[in-house]
Amino acid sequence: MAPPPAVAAHGLSLGYGAGPALEGVHFEAAAGTTLCVLGPNGGGKTTLFRALIGDLRPLAGDVHVAGRPAYLAQTERTRLDFPVSALDVALMGSLASGRWWLPPRRAERHAALAALERVGLAAQADTLFGELSGGQRRRALLARALTQDAAVLLLDEPFAGVDPASAELMTAVFDELRSEGRTLLVSTHDVESARSFDLVLCLNGLQVAFGAPGESLGREVLETTYGSDLVILEEAPERPVRAITVQHHEH
Numbered sequence: 001m002a003p004p005p006a007v008a009a010h011g012l013s014l015g016y017g018a019g020p021a022l023e024g025v026h027f028e029a030a031a032g033t034t035l036c037v038l039g040p041n042g043g044g045k046t047t048l049f050r051a052l053i054g055d056l057r058p059l060a061g062d063v064h065v066a067g068r069p070a071y072l073a074q075t076e077r078t079r080l081d082f083p084v085s086a087l088d089v090a091l092m093g094s095l096a097s098g099r100w101w102l103p104p105r106r107a108e109r110h111a112a113l114a115a116l117e118r119v120g121l122a123a124q125a126d127t128l129f130g131e132l133s134g135g136q137r138r139r140a141l142l143a144r145a146l147t148q149d150a151a152v153l154l155l156d157e158p159f160a161g162v163d164p165a166s167a168e169l170m171t172a173v174f175d176e177l178r179s180e181g182r183t184l185l186v187s188t189h190d191v192e193s194a195r196s197f198d199l200v201l202c203l204n205g206l207q208v209a210f211g212a213p214g215e216s217l218g219r220e221v222l223e224t225t226y227g228s229d230l231v232i233l234e235e236a237p238e239r240p241v242r243a244i245t246v247q248h249h250e251h
């Protein structure tokens with residue numbers, strides 16, 4: 001018998017009251033695979049992640065996640081004047097495993113410091129969260145997800161608003177996580193970066209495509225996924241089409 005998938009959705013339909021916001025989602029990702037979730041603004045990427053963490057009950061179908069996933073939310077509603085250090089933020093990851101009412105044990109501090117080290121923030125361990133740059137804050141939150149030591153990580157647009165150096169560092173961490181056999185779901189607007197994943201899932205209110213990037217990321221799928229937000233950069237026979245998307249950020 002094949003091992004059960006680490007993450008799966010079957011006949012999934014999700015919404016917020018007035019009919020489905022996302023429907024027809026059906027995919028499976030085996031343990032140790034990386035899956036890129038592509039889609040325009042409002043396509044349903046965050047909605048899918050919310051269902052996978054159990055925050056949103058399906059209108060139809062079901063979701064499956066092996067264990068308790070670590071989740072990096074797209075928008076942090078963290079108060080920036082709240083006096084916590086980068087180390088405190090990383091330590092919050094260990095709250096997921098219980099004993100939250102006791103002071104952190106040495107092993108937990110060690111894990112949090114190691115996570116900060118991995119994301120290149122060892123020197124900023126005692127810096128207040130609000131005093132970090134945007135890219136550093138994102139990395140501190142990634143450290144929190146790492147501290148959870150989860151088999152499945154759900155990262156919602158981890159690169160949005162992040163400087164190139166932070167993005168490069170985060171990509172290296174994702175490669176490590178993959179080689180450790182963890183399952184990664186990463187949503188992004190960057191079509192080109194999707195090609196380095198094992199699988200891609202294209203959403204636009206419904207599932208447009210799912211599969212290996214080489215099979216799924218053709219011009220037709222991208223046009224159906226992004227509509228007029230798609231800009232084709234280059235198209236040559238026998239080569240994957242190169243494209244970028246226009247994205248709109250809420251600020």
Ligand SMILES: Nc1ncnc2c1ncn2[C@@H]1O[C@H](COP(=O)(O)OP(=O)(O)OP(=O)(O)O)[C@@H](O)[C@H]1O
Nearest residue numbers: 016021022039040041042043044045046047048074
């Ligand atoms: N809390 C909510 N209440 C009602 N509708 C919502 C809510 N959150 C999202 N939606 C709707 O669900 C649909 C999918 O939104 P979602 O946030 O999942 O898109 P997304 O792909 O994450 O977009 P973005 O790239 O902008 O982050 C949209 O039509 C959106 O308006």
Ligand SMILES: [Mg+2]
Nearest residue numbers: 045046047074
């Ligand atoms: Mg989103």
